Amino acid sequence: xxxxxxxxxxxxxxxxxxxxxxxxxxxxxxxxxxxxxxxxxxxxxxxxxxxxxxxxxxxxxxxxxxxxxxxxxxxxxxxxxxxxxxxxxxxxxxxxxxxxxxxxxxxxxxxxxxxxxxxxxxxxxxxxxxxxxxxxxxxxxxxxxxxxxxxxxxxxxxxxxxxxxxxxxxxxxxxxxxxxxxxxxxxxxxxxxxxxxxxxxxxxxxxxxxxxxxxxxxxxxxxxxxxxxxxxxxxxxxxxxxxxxxxxxxxxxxxxxxxxxxxxxxxxxxxxxxxxxxxxxxxxxxxxxxxxxxxxxxxxxxxxxxxxxxxxxxxxxxxxxxxxxxxxxxxxxxxxxxxxxxxxxxxxxxxxxxxxxxxxxxxxxxxxxxxxxxxxxxxxxxxxxxxxxxxxxxxxxxxxxxxxxxxxxxxxxxxxxxxxxxxxxxxxxxxxxxxxxxxxxxxxxxxxxxxxxxxxxxxxxxxxxxxxxxxxxxxxxxxxxxxxxxxxxxxxxxxxxxxxxxxxxxxxxxxxxxxxxxxxxxxxxxxxxxxxxxxxxxxxxxxxxxxxxxxxxxxxxxxxxxxxxxxxxxxxxxxxxxxxxxxxxxxxxxxxxxxxxxxxxxxxxxxxxxxxxxxxxxxxxxxxxxxxxxxxxxxxxxxxxxxxxxxxxxxxxxxxxxxxxxxxxxxxxxxxxx
Numbered sequence: 001x002x003x004x005x006x007x008x009x010x011x012x013x014x015x016x017x018x019x020x021x022x023x024x025x026x027x028x029x030x031x032x033x034x035x036x037x038x039x040x041x042x043x044x045x046x047x048x049x050x051x052x053x054x055x056x057x058x059x060x061x062x063x064x065x066x067x068x069x070x071x072x073x074x075x076x077x078x079x080x081x082x083x084x085x086x087x088x089x090x091x092x093x094x095x096x097x098x099x100x101x102x103x104x105x106x107x108x109x110x111x112x113x114x115x116x117x118x119x120x121x122x123x124x125x126x127x128x129x130x131x132x133x134x135x136x137x138x139x140x141x142x143x144x145x146x147x148x149x150x151x152x153x154x155x156x157x158x159x160x161x162x163x164x165x166x167x168x169x170x171x172x173x174x175x176x177x178x179x180x181x182x183x184x185x186x187x188x189x190x191x192x193x194x195x196x197x198x199x200x201x202x203x204x205x206x207x208x209x210x211x212x213x214x215x216x217x218x219x220x221x222x223x224x225x226x227x228x229x230x231x232x233x234x235x236x237x238x239x240x241x242x243x244x245x246x247x248x249x250x251x252x253x254x255x256x257x258x259x260x261x262x263x264x265x266x267x268x269x270x271x272x273x274x275x276x277x278x279x280x281x282x283x284x285x286x287x288x289x290x291x292x293x294x295x296x297x298x299x300x301x302x303x304x305x306x307x308x309x310x311x312x313x314x315x316x317x318x319x320x321x322x323x324x325x326x327x328x329x330x331x332x333x334x335x336x337x338x339x340x341x342x343x344x345x346x347x348x349x350x351x352x353x354x355x356x357x358x359x360x361x362x363x364x365x366x367x368x369x370x371x372x373x374x375x376x377x378x379x380x381x382x383x384x385x386x387x388x389x390x391x392x393x394x395x396x397x398x399x400x401x402x403x404x405x406x407x408x409x410x411x412x413x414x415x416x417x418x419x420x421x422x423x424x425x426x427x428x429x430x431x432x433x434x435x436x437x438x439x440x441x442x443x444x445x446x447x448x449x450x451x452x453x454x455x456x457x458x459x460x461x462x463x464x465x466x467x468x469x470x471x472x473x474x475x476x477x478x479x480x481x482x483x484x485x486x487x488x489x490x491x492x493x494x495x496x497x498x499x500x501x502x503x504x505x506x507x508x509x510x511x512x513x514x515x516x517x518x519x520x521x522x523x524x525x526x527x528x529x530x531x532x533x534x535x536x537x538x539x540x541x542x543x544x545x546x547x548x549x550x551x552x553x554x555x556x557x558x559x560x561x562x563x564x565x566x567x568x569x570x571x572x573x574x575x576x577x578x579x580x581x582x583x584x585x586x587x588x589x590x591x592x593x594x595x596x597x598x599x600x601x602x603x604x605x606x607x608x609x610x611x612x613x614x615x616x617x618x619x620x621x622x623x624x625x626x627x628x629x630x631x632x633x634x635x636x637x638x639x640x641x642x643x644x645x646x647x648x649x650x651x652x653x654x655x656x657x658x659x660x661x662x663x664x665x666x667x668x669x670x671x672x673x674x
Contacts, residue, residue, distance in 0.1 A: 004039040007086060007099035007580045009077065010230075011035060018076050023276050024231075024252050025076045030055070030069050038087070042101040047094040070095065085580065100582060100594065155670045156389050159412065160193055162200065167414040168211060169666035170399050172219045179203075179213035179222060180666055190224045192243055203237055203244045210235075214261040223250075223270065225259045234259065234270070236289070251287055251294075262312045262319070269337070271297070271319060273308055279525065279540040279600075281306025284321055286337060298340040300325065300333060303541065304523050310335070311356040314400065320357050320364065327523050328482070328502035332364060332380060345380040350481050351501055356398050359409040367395050367413075369481040371459060375413055375669075389669055393417045401668060410671055416664040420657045422452055428467055438463075439657050440604075442487035442496070443650035445570070450648075450655055451496055453484045460484055462498065462507070475507060478517050485524070485603035490532045491571045497535060499527035499603065504535065506552065516552060526566045526605040530574070536567045545579055566599065570609040592632040595619055601644050608649040615649050617641070625654070 002013040009020040016032040018025040027035065033055050038046070048066055052058065056066075070087065079086040086099045159169060159178060169180040178193040182200075190204040190213045204210035208228035215222050219239060226233045226247070232255050235247035251270070253259045256278035262271045270287045281302035286295045299307050300323055307323040319335035321342070332346040332355070346364075355366030358377050365388065368374040375395050378385045388411070389395075399412040422432040422441045432438065437455040444450070450465045460482065462475040477498070486499040495515075496507045503519040504527055522539040530536045535550045545565030550557045560567065566577040576584045581600070583593040596616035599607050608615040612630035622643040627635045640654060641647050647656040 002036070003104040005100075005102045005104055006035075006039065006077075006097075010104065011039065013039075019255065020076075020078060020276070023254055027076055028069070028072060031073045031076065034069055035073055038095070038097040039101050042097045042099075045090045045093050045096050049094075051094065099580060102594070154389055156391065156415075156667050157670060159666045159668050160200075165416075165662055165664035166191075166666045167416070167664050168213065168397050169412045169414065170213055170215055171401050171412060172215050173217060173402070174219055175401065177219075178666070179215065179224075181211050181213070190222075201243055203247075204235065205247065212258070212260050214263060216263060216267045217265055218267065220267070223261050223263070225253065225261070227253075227255065231255070232257070232259070234261070234272075234287075250289065250292070257282070260309060262310055264312065264337075265314075265317045271310055271312060271337075273306075273310060275306060277540075280543070282308040284310055284319070284335065297335055297337060297342075299323070299335060299342050300331070300344075303521075307333075309354050313357050314402075320355065322352055322355055324351060326521055327519070328500070346378070346383055348383075351483070354397050356400060359400065359402075365398050365400075365411060367398070370483055371455060372396065373458070375411065391415050391667070393663065395667075410669040412666060412668050414664060415667045416662065418662050419660040421660050422450070422655060423658050424450070424467075424655045425653055432465060440484055440487050440646055441648045441655040441657060442489055443648045443653070443655050444489045444493040445491055445650060446493055447650040447653060449489070449493065451487050451489070452655075453487065462487070462496070464496075478505060478514055486527050486605075488528050490529045492532050495529075495532070497527060497529065499524050499537070504537070504550075506535075518550075518555075523603065525600060525603050526568065527603075528568050528605065530567070530569045536569060538566050547576075566605065568605055568607060568609060570611070572612050573609060575607075575609070575614070590632060592628060592634065595626060595634070597622065604646065606644075608647065610649040610652065613649075613652075615647075 004011050009018055011018050013032055013036040016027045016029065018027055037055050048063065051066060074080050074087055077086045086097065088096050088098050090096050164182045166180045166182045169178055171178055176194065180191055180193065181188050182191055184202060187206060188209045188211060189202045189206065190210045191200040192203050193200045204224060204226055208226055210224050210226045213222055213224040221236055221238045222244065223234060223236055226235050232253040233249045234251040234253055236250045237244040237247050254274050254276050257274040259272050259274045264271065268289055270289055271284065272287065273282045273284050275282045281304055283302045284297045284299050284307050286297055299321060302323065303325065304327055305324040307321055309322040311320045313320065319337065321333040321335050322330050323333060325331050328351050330348045330352040331344060332348065333342050334345050335342045350369045352366050355364050358365045362380055364378050364380055366376060366378065368376045372395050374390045375388045375398060376385050377388055393415045394417065395413050395415055397414045401410045401412055418437055419435065420437055420439045422438050423429045434454065434456050438452055440453045442451045448466065448468055450467055452463055453460055454463045459480055460477065464473045464475065483501040484498060485501065488497050494509050496509065498505045504524060505514055506516040508515045522541055525538045525540065527535060527537045530549055533552050535552065537550065538545055538547045547560040547564040547567050548557045549560065563578055564576045565579050565581060568575050573585065577599055578584065583590045593616065595618065597606065597619040599605055606617050614628040616626050618624035618626050618636065623639045623641060625637040625640040627637060641656045642658065645657045647654055
């Protein structure tokens with residue numbers, strides 16, 4: 001065995017590679033040999049004499065030589081601070097590896113970065129079998145606040161008519177070729193399509209997923225992100241007379257990070273955003289394509305979701321940067337890479353995931369407030385917004401188009417519909433189905449009620465179904481435009497908490513009203529009830545988890561012991577997760593639960609408590625659920641849920657979500673049409 005998962009990092013002894021989150025570290029040979037030996041002997045006190053005999057092959061070495069290698073190893077593991085989380089010194093003896101160690105086999109559960117992010121069309125493309133219905137829709141839009149005199153009428157039409165879902169399209173500078181993301185077999189790949197919409201050709205390998213294609217400004221090459229379950233890379237492909245040449249890896253990116261790309265005007269520098277961990281904030285970087293040197297750009301402090309999207313101005317070369325300085329609210333910055341400075345242009349009162357410089361100076365083009373059915377243009381000086389186009393489907397990922405004669409300036413965007421259904425045993429499923437997005441199921445403790453989020457009316461509502469009578473109640477959130485992360489019933493089923501991208505809200509079933517609407521400075525993870533008057537949640541900040549309890553009667557949050565990262569409770573038990581996400585009950589580590597997969601996906605805990613039972617996704621099979629009773633005896637439930645789908649358990653019954661259909665097309669605007 002030459003590969004192990006050590007705590008939250010992975011180690012490949014053959015490659016001497018340590019992967020901490022999305023960061024790959026190449027170890028020195030001796031440090032790699034030392035770590036491999038420790039992985040073969042976890043939890044055991046190993047003397048220096050034994051290390052000299054086994055790792056140093058009886059060479060004559062000083063104690064300082066061993067200490068130096070240990071220091072290097074701790075630095076690579078980011079384990080310098082005491083108390084150590086991985087490698088501890090045993091006084092007068094040697095060393096002991098204290099972190100959990102699991103061998104990695106071909107069947108071990110790895111997790112694609114695409115599974116750790118909000119849904120976008122690129123995520124839907126990977127997993128679904130799609131019969132795409134391509135629409136040609138023309139809307140005449142007149143701005144309410146500002147009007148572009150060149151755009152009295154704007155048409156939107158599909159760029160191509162293909163029978164697969166497509167997203168993230170980008171047009172070549174000469175307007176002749178389109179790069180886009182679509183699925184082929186089990187992977188998403190980058191495809192090249194000519195202006196006659198014939199014979200699309202994949203340009204990315206079939207061995208993994210690819211996304212975020214970007215043309216060079218002269219069309220001489222393209223970049224894209226490529227990732228498998230084990231690695232993340234940025235590929236460059238050179239344009240040839242008949243397509244593209246073989247891919248060249250120019251950068252090893254972090255797993256769990258959507259590394260969106262942009263290029264400097266001279267094509268010498270790649271600008272991108274990434275994050276080291278799936279829960280860490282995004283930051284903006286520059287990579288020299290000639291020297292391979294990576295540099296962090298001057299930018300606002302990244303917290304929460306961080307600085308997550310950027311675009312290069314087509315004339316000045318300055319960067320438009322979107323950053324969420326507080327949950328659910330995006331600020332727009334201009335970065336000057338040469339001067340190493342940044343400036344706040346606009347603070348918005350809602351979240352924007354993607355945006356680009358407009359063709360008009362001083363403006364930005366972006367999707368409207370969530371859920372976005374409009375592409376809008378916003379003045380970066382006044383903050384005034386006008387509608388460019390409205391679509392019957394949701395829109396995302398705008399890109400600029402410039403025609404060869406420069407007279408007609410338009411945009412590409414992705415238009416999509418995403419449909420999930422909620423399933424339960426027996427005839428209960430018939431009460432829940434719709435032709436829209438229904439998700440985040442939460443069963444009440446007594447099993448009589450099911451709450452879930454639905455977009456049946458085009459925006460998010462919470463629906464509550466009485467599973468005995470079929471009666472349905474719709475609850476509107478206090479304000480539109482929120483993204484829902486999680487729903488959870490109180491232990492007495494009298495209150496329902498909704499975790500959103502802004503904060504948490506509590507609905508009282510007896511009063512039929514919202515009683516709490518609380519915003520926080522950081523995103524909330526793993527929101528649940530500790531008791532009927534107290535909520536539990538966690539923040540991730542400055543590289544560390546912090547678990548809290550929030551009193552509804554006091555309006556105050558108190559932090560738990562710094563040892564704990566997450567917690568989950570019901571009326572019968574409380575479980576804690578430490579910083580390595582190992583599970584404890586009554587301060588006793590539950591080693592049997594190491595068979596579970598990662599306990600967190602996106603913002604929601606992937607574990608469920610039902611009385612004295614504990615449910616989790618199986619670590620070795622994402623579609624299986626493991627059930628542990630109070631004595632930690634386990635039962636495997638095969639093929640219960642799709643990979644990373646939400647599920648809820650009450651009285652042994654499971655409510656889950658299922659993908660039904662996805663439609664996704666690349667559309668373009670055409671000014672002056674119609």
